[in-house]
Amino acid sequence: MLQAHVVITGLMATDNPYPGLGIARCLRDAPEFRGRISGFVFDPLSTGAFCEGVFERVFLVPYPAAGAEVLLERIHEIHRADPIDVLIPSLDSEVILYAQIARELASLGIQTLLPPVGSIKMRSKNQLYEFCRGHRFRCPETFMLNNVGEVSARCRDLGGAPFVLKGALSDAAVCHTVEEGEYQYWQLFHQWGYPILMQQYIAGEEIDVIALADKKSQLTGAVVMKKFGLTPKGKAFSGITVEDEKPVQLTRQILKSLKWIGPAECEFLRDEKGRHYLMEINSRFPSWLYLAAAAGQNLPLLTVKLACDMAVRPLTSYQVGKLFVRTVSDALLDVRQFMELTVSGEVRL
Amino acid sequence: MIIAVTGLNTAGEPEAGFGVLQCLSAVKASHDQLIGLAYQPLDAGLFHAGLMHRAYVMPPPKTDRMAFLKRITLIKKQKGLDALIPAVDEEMELFIDMEPQLRAAGIATLLPFGKSLRELQSELYRQLGKQKDADEKDEQNDPPVLPPALIKNPVSEQTAPNAAIAPDYFSVAVVADCRSRIVAIASVRKLLISRYGGTWMALTVDNHEFLDIAEEMVRSTAWQGALTIDIARNRQGEQFLSGFHSTFPDWIGLARGAGANLPAVLIHLIQKKKIRGVAQTLPGKVWIRSSIDLVTDLNHFGDISLNGEMTYDQT
Numbered sequence: 001m002l003q004a005h006v007v008i009t010g011l012m013a014t015d016n017p018y019p020g021l022g023i024a025r026c027l028r029d030a031p032e033f034r035g036r037i038s039g040f041v042f043d044p045l046s047t048g049a050f051c052e053g054v055f056e057r058v059f060l061v062p063y064p065a066a067g068a069e070v071l072l073e074r075i076h077e078i079h080r081a082d083p084i085d086v087l088i089p090s091l092d093s094e095v096i097l098y099a100q101i102a103r104e105l106a107s108l109g110i111q112t113l114l115p116p117v118g119s120i121k122m123r124s125k126n127q128l129y130e131f132c133r134g135h136r137f138r139c140p141e142t143f144m145l146n147n148v149g150e151v152s153a154r155c156r157d158l159g160g161a162p163f164v165l166k167g168a169l170s171d172a173a174v175c176h177t178v179e180e181g182e183y184q185y186w187q188l189f190h191q192w193g194y195p196i197l198m199q200q201y202i203a204g205e206e207i208d209v210i211a212l213a214d215k216k217s218q219l220t221g222a223v224v225m226k227k228f229g230l231t232p233k234g235k236a237f238s239g240i241t242v243e244d245e246k247p248v249q250l251t252r253q254i255l256k257s258l259k260w261i262g263p264a265e266c267e268f269l270r271d272e273k274g275r276h277y278l279m280e281i282n283s284r285f286p287s288w289l290y291l292a293a294a295a296g297q298n299l300p301l302l303t304v305k306l307a308c309d310m311a312v313r314p315l316t317s318y319q320v321g322k323l324f325v326r327t328v329s330d331a332l333l334d335v336r337q338f339m340e341l342t343v344s345g346e347v348r349l
Numbered sequence: 350m351i352i353a354v355t356g357l358n359t360a361g362e363p364e365a366g367f368g369v370l371q372c373l374s375a376v377k378a379s380h381d382q383l384i385g386l387a388y389q390p391l392d393a394g395l396f397h398a399g400l401m402h403r404a405y406v407m408p409p410p411k412t413d414r415m416a417f418l419k420r421i422t423l424i425k426k427q428k429g430l431d432a433l434i435p436a437v438d439e440e441m442e443l444f445i446d447m448e449p450q451l452r453a454a455g456i457a458t459l460l461p462f463g464k465s466l467r468e469l470q471s472e473l474y475r476q477l478g479k480q481k482d483a484d485e486k487d488e489q490n491d492p493p494v495l496p497p498a499l500i501k502n503p504v505s506e507q508t509a510p511n512a513a514i515a516p517d518y519f520s521v522a523v524v525a526d527c528r529s530r531i532v533a534i535a536s537v538r539k540l541l542i543s544r545y546g547g548t549w550m551a552l553t554v555d556n557h558e559f560l561d562i563a564e565e566m567v568r569s570t571a572w573q574g575a576l577t578i579d580i581a582r583n584r585q586g587e588q589f590l591s592g593f594h595s596t597f598p599d600w601i602g603l604a605r606g607a608g609a610n611l612p613a614v615l616i617h618l619i620q621k622k623k624i625r626g627v628a629q630t631l632p633g634k635v636w637i638r639s640s641i642d643l644v645t646d647l648n649h650f651g652d653i654s655l656n657g658e659m660t661y662d663q664t
Contacts, residue, residue: 013639015361015543021639045541047549051639229360229391237360238391240647287642294644321647327359327393328367329641332606335552335633 004035005083006304010090010284011039011058013048016235017326019090019285021048026293026300028054033301035085044342050331050349057082060345064093068100076108078346084110086307088263088300092169095283096120111307113215113262115283122258123281125166126195132278135257137250139278140164140200140269151181154198164199167192174201204271207244209251210285210292212299213260214306219252221299221315223292228323237326239288241295241318247276254278263303291324351429352616353384353421353456356436356596357394357404362547363638366436367394368601372612374400375605384430386421390654396643398661403428406657410443418447422454432457432619434575434597434612441595442466457619459527459574461595468570469593476590516581518542518591520551521559522598523576524614525567526624533614533628534560535604540635548600553607553634562588575615603636
């Protein structure tokens with residue numbers, strides 16, 4: 001029986017949902033979890049916080065941009081009133097922040113399972129290529145562009161079009177000519193700012209691995225998913241668990257090399273020759289994590305246990321052919337209850 | 350009564366059929382049956398156990414109208430079907446065209462006339478023109494066309510920088526009878542809209558503010574059936590028609606939660622039941638939609654794909 005007060009962040013759950021609600025649903029589904037679940041939101045309009053029967057309390061916390069000190073102060077205040085046992089941040093922008101204050105949190109008695117700050121930086125988009133080269137992991141050749149004029153020169157370096165341009169935080173565009181690349185450069189710049197990355201185009205199928213590493217950077221669980229359905233806007237709304245040992249092995253080696261601790265997602269492309277290219281590492285659970293739990297690997301439950309230094313047996317198998325479909329769940333509140341979060345900084349649900 | 354509803358795609362920008370089924374499910378008698386009509390085997394509404402008795406994957410009428418009519422007639426013959434509520438805006442014109450065949454097959458609907466639809470479209474263009482003129486007049490002091498109030502940057506989660514000067518977005522759903530009288534109304538302020546226009550959070554507001562506008566629209570276009578009117582209100586308090594839907598809105602579940610089950614009222618009209626007064630929502634209810642994942646297995650999906658139909662356990 002696991003009794004802990006767990007706090008989860010990243011609760012915006014609209015058309016491109018964050019994983020927070022999924023993490024909480026996994027814990028609620030675990031028969032051995034008998035603890036309480038609260039949510040941290042920096043925006044009162046975080047829809048997932050209000051999903052029926054999931055969170056007991058929701059607290060308003062400062063935006064990540066406010067910095068670690070302000071955040072720590074707010075956590076201290078909440079912790080005094082309602083002691084927290086485990087905290088699971090689930091946004092990339094928050095993971096680094098919480099990693100910076102992990103020691104202070106631990107001294108308060110709040111456990112986390114987070115990677116060292118250096119490991120988080122190493123998996124960032126602009127350092128991933130160097131990391132892969134240094135550790136001999138296959139990865140598309142990548143350049144950081146300093147100005148739009150470099151599109152043409154780097155296109156030659158990559159052996160010509162097509163190539164891929166990637167935004168600093170999100171979005172990517174496959175470009176078939178230099179002119180298209182220059183146009184997309186400005187599109188990505190206006191949306192996401194610097195840096196813009198230029199990458200070799202690899203044709204292949206996308207394979208995603210959800211993973212969890214323990215405090216010794218050993219793989220404790222991993223599930224492989226292939227996207228199954230895309231919305232008209234190109235977002236995956238369905239995916240299926242598949243058996244594929246190669247990306248699991250790669251994930252194991254990558255997380256070990258990164259000295260990673262905690263949840264992660266490794267995104268690979270497998271080309272027609274069966275070679276796996278590491279495309280991206282997310283420093284948190286992916287939004288589709290509920291699929292992994294339904295297939296037999298409840299990784300949020302393991303995260304809580306590992307954070308609390310409980311003994312955990314690594315999970316090595318899962319059900320293949322499990323399919324997730326993204327849909328919606330609606331909740332109804334009285335406006336006074338809804339406003340309470342904004343007015344007093346917390347709400348009981 | 351056996352009622353079929355379209356619009357079961359709940360991924361990304363959810364269609365209204367899911368909410369319509371939730372509303373009907375809340376009031377159905379034990380002998381009533383709800384049928385879902387999907388166009389893709391991956392339409393996520395198909396995977397909500399407990400919402401429907403049966404579901405079918407249909408040929409989309411926009412690509413093959415005859416195939417749709419053939420299939421729906423067969424369903425009627427084999428399992429029975431009394432009424433149909435289309436819940437996808439883009440298909441309304443097609444359903445209006447197919448109404449005589451549906452009626453001949455014994456499937457009842459309450460749809461607007463084609464002429465009403467065209468008149469409403471013209472009114473929308475007139476209003477957009479008015480808005481443009483007002484914006485141009487205002488141009489020296491104000492930015493011209495403003496985005497929805499609470500569209501978020503998907504990564505930073507920061508509200509759009511000009512949110513403070515963005516208009517408020519309201520939406521009014523009504524049901525009008527065949528004499529173009531409003532018999533049910535629900536008015537909301539949209540609190541959170543996705544990048545693609547889907548509603549994720551809404552608050553019921555006083556219907557009186559919008560009843561006159563809705564009545565004028567319904568009367569002037571001789572409307573019957575469901576209608577959703579989107580209204581933008583700027584800082585000066587001026588209101589503009591910003592869109593309309595010839596179906597129920599994606600937030601229709603809120604109407605039921607706030608005391609006015611509009612889809613149930615529509616069914617009463619289809620059944621020619623007498624309706625007294627106007628069913629109205631109470632203000633002050635917040636509706637919050639979250640994206641969640643349902644998990645099934647490949648065999649279940651395979652069944653729907655291969656058979657094109659699904660029967661749900663009612664226990």
